[in-house]
Amino acid sequence: MKAIFCSHYASPEQLKIKEVSTPVPAKHEVLVKIHATAINDYDWGMVRGKPFLYRLIFGLTKPKRPIAGMELSGVIEDIGEDVTKFKKGDAVYGDISEFGFGSFADYIAINEKALVLKPEDMSFEDATAIPHAALLAYQGLVEKGKIQKGQKILINGAGGGVGTFALQIAKMYDAEVTGVDTGEKLNNMKAIGYDEIIDYKKENFTIRGERYDLILDAKTSQPTWAYLKALKPKGKYVTVGGTAGNLILFGLSSGLLSVLTSKKFLLLALQPNQGLDTINQLYTEGKIKPTIDGPYKFEEIPRLIQYFGEGKHTGKVVINLSK
Secondary structure, three states, X not given: OEEEEOOOOOOHHHOEEEEOOOOOOOOOEEEEEEEEEEOOHHHHHHHHOOXXXXXXXXXXXXXXXXXXXXXXXXXXXXXXXXXXXXXXXXEEEEEOOOOOOOOOEOEEEEEHHHOEEOOOOOOHHHHHHOHHHHHHHXXXXXXXXXXXXXXXXXXXXXXXXXXXXXXXXXXXXXXEEEEEEOOOHHHHHHHHOOOEEEEOOOOOHHHOOOOEEEEEEOOOOOOHHHHHHHEEEEEEEEEOOOOHHHHHHHHHHHHHHHHHOOOEEEEOOOOOOOOHHHHHHHHHOOOOOOOEEEEEOHHHHHHHHHHHHOOOOOEEEEEEOOO
């Protein structure tokens, strides 16, 4: 099978397509023929080995797993002898990061617990765009942020995968939603219904005087205390991702700020695939739909990882392996 192979840390555009052996599923694994995959922050960090802290996860001197990719949709072609959840021919999808990586390939053998059944009315491309970003948005706003009807919400990183899902979820609560991003994403943000848009290259939302009931932050681009002035009394700030340095600083300071003020500073530890039944229902009802950048061809993955890392994408970057 073909795979995007990462033998050492390097620029994404140095990655090569390599022929490797098709994996054989272990007892609790399924073999999936991958139809579509997507690009995420972990892929940008894994192939570069940056920030250096990521090497504690991926390998100190080179990637322990030479094939990146953590979201997929596809069809099960074989099953291990102890698999009980699926059968051959089932269409599945999921965020596989809890059990490994490797979706930048024709096939993957992965623990059955990493996947769920794909609804019949959901395309493979939509399916691969959903699990990671949609659940960051849902768990961040609903489960962690406890969003309420009519609240004033701000989403930082509003034009990416998390932000485009978060807007749709917030609108289900009749929220007034402000989005923060830059570049080409701003036009799409207008089109999909943000009430107000801030270009972070022109204006810092933390010092403009507006206050919000809930901030969902996919970037965590500023020190924790900077967000104090942007929150209403009893407001909540939930981070779902960002730079390693600011996330570490957040971990050190958020508890103290929550104690000393009436405001809550919360970090979401994503539970992969938990709540996809709710997301599936919302999708079927037409209440949420992914914003897809693409779909692109398999051969474009190295370029697309760089494209993603530079923040030029809109919504989810999706690759169709059958193109």
